[in-house]
Amino acid sequence: MFCVSTAHSMALLLAPLYALELGATTEVIGLLVAAAFVIPLFLAIPVGAIVDRVPHKAMLIPAAAILAAAPLPVITFMSTTGLAFTQVLLGISHLVLVVASQAYVASVGSGKQHEANFGWYTMFMSGGQLAGPIVAGVASDELSFLAAYALVATVGLLALIGFLPFRFTQVHRSAQASGFAWQKLRHLAGVSGFRVGVLVSFCVLFALTAYLTFFPLHLAALGYSTATIGLIIGVRALASTVVRPFMPLIITALSGRQATMLVTVVCVMLAISLAGTASALWAVVAISVLVGVGVGISLPLAIVAVADHQHAEVRGAALGIQVTANRSAQALCPATLGLVAGALGLAAAFFASGMLLLACAGLLIGWLLPAARSGAAPEAHNVPGSLNRPPKLTGAPDEPHKEIHEDRTAP
Numbered sequence: 001m002f003c004v005s006t007a008h009s010m011a012l013l014l015a016p017l018y019a020l021e022l023g024a025t026t027e028v029i030g031l032l033v034a035a036a037f038v039i040p041l042f043l044a045i046p047v048g049a050i051v052d053r054v055p056h057k058a059m060l061i062p063a064a065a066i067l068a069a070a071p072l073p074v075i076t077f078m079s080t081t082g083l084a085f086t087q088v089l090l091g092i093s094h095l096v097l098v099v100a101s102q103a104y105v106a107s108v109g110s111g112k113q114h115e116a117n118f119g120w121y122t123m124f125m126s127g128g129q130l131a132g133p134i135v136a137g138v139a140s141d142e143l144s145f146l147a148a149y150a151l152v153a154t155v156g157l158l159a160l161i162g163f164l165p166f167r168f169t170q171v172h173r174s175a176q177a178s179g180f181a182w183q184k185l186r187h188l189a190g191v192s193g194f195r196v197g198v199l200v201s202f203c204v205l206f207a208l209t210a211y212l213t214f215f216p217l218h219l220a221a222l223g224y225s226t227a228t229i230g231l232i233i234g235v236r237a238l239a240s241t242v243v244r245p246f247m248p249l250i251i252t253a254l255s256g257r258q259a260t261m262l263v264t265v266v267c268v269m270l271a272i273s274l275a276g277t278a279s280a281l282w283a284v285v286a287i288s289v290l291v292g293v294g295v296g297i298s299l300p301l302a303i304v305a306v307a308d309h310q311h312a313e314v315r316g317a318a319l320g321i322q323v324t325a326n327r328s329a330q331a332l333c334p335a336t337l338g339l340v341a342g343a344l345g346l347a348a349a350f351f352a353s354g355m356l357l358l359a360c361a362g363l364l365i366g367w368l369l370p371a372a373r374s375g376a377a378p379e380a381h382n383v384p385g386s387l388n389r390p391p392k393l394t395g396a397p398d399e400p401h402k403e404i405h406e407d408r409t410a411p
Contacts, residue, residue: 001101002124002131003159007067008094009132010152011036012212013233015087017226018145020217024080026346030338033213035084036091037331044323047096051103060104060163063096068156071149078146086149097159099323129237137230196367197305200261202329203360204298207272209333210353211236211291215275215284218346222279232288239292247297258364261301265361268294273354276347 015036019029051059070089073082105121139148212233219229243250254260271290278284333353341349 001097001121001159002128003155003162004064004067004094004097004101005125005128006132006135007128007152007155007159008090009129009237010136010148010155011070011086011090013133013136013216013230014140014145014148014152015083016213016216017140017220017229018074018149019080019083020220021145022078022080022083025342026214026217027338027342028080029217030213030334030336030341032080032083032087033209033334034331034338035087036094037327038091039088040091040095041324041327041331043092043095044099044327047099048323051100057104057163059096059100061160063093063100064156064160064163066093067097068153068160070156071153075146075149075153093156095323095327126237126241130234130241133230133233133237135230137225137227137233141225141227141230196258196261196364197302198325199360199363200265200298200302200305202325203357204265204268204295204302205326206329206333207268207353207357208291208295209330210272210337210350211275213334214337214341214346214349215287218276218278218350219284221346224284232284235285236288236292236295239289240296243293243296244300247300250297257301257305261298261305262361262364264294264298264301265357265364268298269354269357269361272357273351276345276350 015033016029019032024032066089070086070093073085073089076082101121135151136148139151216229216233219232220226224232251257251260254263267290271287271294275287275291278287337349337352340352
């Protein structure tokens with residue numbers, strides 16, 4: 001999955017910058033970036049259900065082939081129309097690859113082996129998120145944007161070759177088990193801890209998408225080279241990765257998982273609100289580090305808050321619901337903030353994203369304070385897990401019948 005993550009991260013940086021070179025307005029750039037997430041928004045739940053019923057390799061191979069072919073429209077037509085088709089293909093392929101690969105990793109081994117498997121999975125995905133912007137920035141600066149997209153196709157082809165040795169695995173489920181899964185999901189929609197995880201994930205990904213879409217445009221307007229922009233965006237991914245080993249210490253220092261989520265949401269809010277005012281190199285790097293640290297802590301905690309309430313019977317479908325919320329944020333952000341930026345400027349778009357996070361923080365306080373006063377996690381008596389329980393971020397199962405899956409669909 002390193003190649004998948006690298007190709008996806010490369011495309012995230014290239015899309016807004018190449019659209020800018022083509023002369024697209026901020027509004028059009030927002031729509032082009034959103035194109036990668038609109039169709040996956042409606043496919044996430046069906047894909048999650050299909051993954052539970054077909055061999056994982058049967059989904060990984062075609063999706064990797066689509067990833068390798070996705071840059072062809074933009075390379076061929078060299079226009080915003082070609083870029084739009086490329087974005088759609090990239091979005092669909094990435095959704096299927098991430099959901100199917102997580103299900104595949106979950107199907108291999110059990111117990112401690114799960115922990116090791118998901119640890120490697122997370123490490124390679126994070127490595128791709130770090131390498132992608134840097135490689136794309138250098139390639140587009142030294143060669144061209146089209147050459148950089150050709151490199152995306154090459155990396156996608158490497159991913160396809162890497163999936164070929166995978167063995168076929170399939171999970172067989174009865175109709176009764178499927179009915180129980182959907183009934184359980186309807187119950188989870190009313191669980192406070194589940195809602196907290198989805199809310200934090202949605203708002204933080206909204207802000208992260210604003211950063212990934214419009215911060216490169218802000219830096220380009222300031223005169224930074226594409227290679228330098230790639231390095232600055234890579235700093236965000238590096239900060240998100242480096243902070244994770246320190247999460248237990250941070251959670252302890254902040255007196256629990258709930259308070260940590262709230263503090264990190266505020267951290268991202270402050271960084272994204274000020275992003276449009278930063279111009280000096282130290283300032284834009286500081287913004288990237290703050291966003292990286294906030295996202296690197298809050299997203300895994302939000303994922304665990306949701307995963308704590310997932311049963312093995314609802315693995316694919318529950319992941320589909322979570323991905324749907326994530327894709328909603330990633331589709332709405334560039335489309336709406338593109339309009340704001342076009343009318344009021346990039347600084348206003350960043351500030352609007354910060355205000356969404358402020359509203360998120362207010363909702364979190366309203367949901368979590370009553371539970372804190374009572375000394376219990378929200379809805380803890382109705383679910384198998386608790387927001388106060390130490391997180392397992394590598395996908396290790398808490399019990400033989402329950403597994404935790406990290407949603408790596410986020411940028």
